[in-house]
């Protein structure tokens with residue numbers, strides 16, 4: 001396996017002096033290490049993968065030095081525009097190493113949302129004419145790959161990709177202790193159970209990528225609750241609120257709830273402006289803010305410093321509740337905002353972490369879609 005510390009030191013000796021990215025489960029040990037050792041001026045956990053490319057571009061323009069961007073291949077789509085229309089040799093020709101966690105690699109079992117993305121990743125990189133190499137767990141090959149990537153990026157003055165296999169990295173030699181949001185008393189899973197128990201049972205729920213959807217699903221199964229009201233957005237991180245908006249605009253009589261995460265909201269925060277500017281539909285947007293990307297290793301998000309409620313107010317939501325951190329305040333706020341109309345927002349501070357035996361949805365995304373739409377279109381919600 002590759003030690004995060006020695007891989008980082010290979011990169012450093014090749015002149016890499018700035019990193020930006022969105023954390024990934026396959027890269028989590030490397031991400032934890034750089035998050036622990038790099039000062040803020042040398043590392044940014046960015047809102048989305050495209051903005052990480054932008055940050056890397058700006059760093060290179062300002063310093064002439066070589067940056068690295070890291071991401072999960074799910075986020076490759078977010079990078080395509082800035083890689084092709086900014087960093088590409090035929091545009092501004094900006095060198096950078098792009099470290100990509102390869103979820104859904106062929107012959108490695110993975111979740112449905114990763115399978116196709118994983119299969120087409122090499123072809124996508126080829127189509128983008130970006131040179132790439134794989135990084136399995138071999139430490140010597142990893143050192144050579146770091147040298148190859150840095151030399152190629154500098155020589156061509158363009159992006160190069162290192163595609164990282166599952167289990168390539170060993171445990172981080174250093175990691176920052178997790179920060180708990182001020183006053184957060186509930187786990188995310190408990191908050192979800194309180195929310196679902198308090199909402200009116202005809203509410204339709206669109207939940208975001210990662211543990212939030214998994215915990216919602218588990219809770220439905222464990223308590224033998226109706227699952228036909230839930231759309232689990234297993235992929236497409238950051239878009240759950242817009243799926244919910246699309247539903248609520250088209251079915252204004254339906255109570256639509258979006259269960260979002262702070263990392264997901266930040267990823268495409270412009271969506272909040274679209275919700276605030278909409279004057280049709282009944283949408284209750286709830287953000288479970290644990291201040292971290294919990295689903296992929298717990299790396300911090302800037303939602304530890306940013307008031308998401310303040311952003312929602314500024315975007316023009318009809319009603320923004322006081323941020324809540326306790327069970328009693330959550331119940332009161334969900335009753336209050338849940339029975340109101342228009343576009344409403346509630347930020348819930350929760351603790352990081354999840355159960356180690358948390359399951360995954362047993363139904364396929366297609367089966368989830370089918371039971372969801374048949375319920376939704378039947379008018380029972």
Ligand SMILES: Cc1ncc(C[n+]2csc(CCOP(=O)(O)OP(=O)(O)O)c2C)c(N)n1
Pocket residue numbers: 022023024025072074075076078188208209210211212235236237260261262263264265290292293294295296301
């Ligand atoms: C475009 C994209 N980038 C990255 C990922 C990997 N990923 C899955 S869940 C997640 C973190 C979600 O964080 P948040 O919304 O705060 O929810 P939490 O896991 O903390 O509950 C990330 C980065 C992804 N699925 N898609």
